Amino acid sequence: MTFQKSESAGYLTNHMARLFANGLQRRIQPLGLAPAQFMTLLELWDEDGLTQKQLLERLDVEQATMANTLRRMERDGWIVRRPHPDDGRAHQAWLTPKARAVRDAATDAADAQNGVALTDLSDEERATFLDLMRRVIHAMQVWEGKEAR
Amino acid sequence: MTFQKSESAGYLTNHMARLFANGLQRRIQPLGLAPAQFMTLLELWDEDGLTQKQLLERLDVEQATMANTLRRMERDGWIVRRPHPDDGRAHQAWLTPKARAVRDAATDAADAQNGVALTDLSDEERATFLDLMRRVIHAMQVWEGKEAR
DNA sequence: GTTTTTTACATAGCACGCTATATTAACAAG
DNA sequence: CTTGTTAATATAGCGTGCTATGTAAAAAAC
Structure with missing residues (x-):
């Protein structure tokens, strides 16, 4: 009857996410980079000149969250913001x-952290794990969408 | 060569954790409860009268994090803190x-959120998912331990 | 062409995670 | 018994997430 935290997907996810974030933070902090800034750079490395709206849609965070992250990134010299021409x-x-220069080191750091996390999993288990996470994410997103009506 | 976020366990974990937290938050907010407070109550419902140190060990958060959570919980009337006799x-x-009274409603909310997240998974897949998460958590904890030396 | 609504962004305020540092009590050494 | 160290808690400061609200430009309605 007792709620068992080790049987709760949400609890385990929260714990796992904190360990990931701590590990990544430790690895990219020497670069002067913070986790959410790295996540945002991933998008900009892929396509430069995105608007705040485009970024928050791609990263699935709230508008205010992205506004604050972009302000810190501009302050720290990773991006410049210019008015949209149209x-x-x-x-x-x-x-x-500076942001382009740090790309390889930062993605290496993220790869390394993923490597540590997945050490004990076989290739097949890793694939299963990613697949299950994608499906869980999808289920919650769909449900959120339903809720919005 | 490009870092693919949808292939990164850390990225997916972060996304999944935010969706879990948002869902849980929406469900327990009517109770006046916040996610980290709920997590802490889980421990106290199981064993009352724990110290800050015991709580942070069981929840694997930093001492300062737990200190702040406990301060808010006392402020909101979930706990009282009394000096340890020894x-x-x-x-x-x-x-x-008040904290004892809200237990069933809160755990029901957490169960419901887990249910939504896992809708598309079979019983076997759910078991696999939890198992993989536990092993990933374990791997990062072990590695952290090694790092500490 | 004016008015209304929607859209893009900013800001305030808060929860919760972290590191770093201070404080005080307990314990160990001498 | 005094001194030095360890252990439990508190506090400051910051990043990242959220909701709620304000502002100005664009788009839609009329």
Whole structure:
């Protein structure tokens, strides 16, 4: 009858996410980079000049969260924000040379942390794990969508 | 070569954890309860009168994190803190009647959120998922331990 | 063409995680 | 018994997430 935390997907997910974040943070902190900034850079490395709106859609965070992350990233010299040429409300985020320079080191750090986390899993188990996570994410997103009506 | 976020266990974990936290938050907010407070109550429902040190060990959070959570929980009337009878440095956290009263509603909310998240998984897949998460958590904890030396 | 609504962004305020540091009590050494 | 160290808690400061609200530009309605 007692709620067993070790049987709760949410509890385990929370714990796992904190361990991931701590490990990543430790690895990228020497670069002067923070986890959410790294996550945002992943998108900009893939496509530069995105607007705040585009970024928050791709990363699935709230608008205010992205606004704050972008402000810190501009402060720390990872991006510059310039007004959008066709839309007076929007701003585009552009990578600085410093941000392009740190790409390899940062993705290596993330790869290393993933490697540590998955050490005890076989290749097949790793694939299963990613698949299950994607399906769980999808289920919650769908449900959120339903809730919105 | 490009870092693929949908292939990164850490990225997916972070996303999944945010969805879990948002869902749980929405469900327990009517009770006046926040996620970390719920997590802490899980321990105290199981064993009342724990010290801050015992709680942070069981929940694997930093001491300062637990100190702040306990302060908010006392402020919100979930616990009272009294000096430990045998150790002048320590305090014990004791549940209020209000905290005992909310137990069923809160665990039901957590169960419901887990249910939504796992809708698309079979019983066997759910078991596999929990098992994989436990092993990933374990791997990162072991590695952290090694790092500490 | 003016008015209304929607959209993009900013800001305030809070929870919760972290590191780093201070404080005080307990314990160990001498 | 005094001194030095360890252990339990508190506090400051910050990043990242959230909700709620404000503002200005764009788009839609009329």
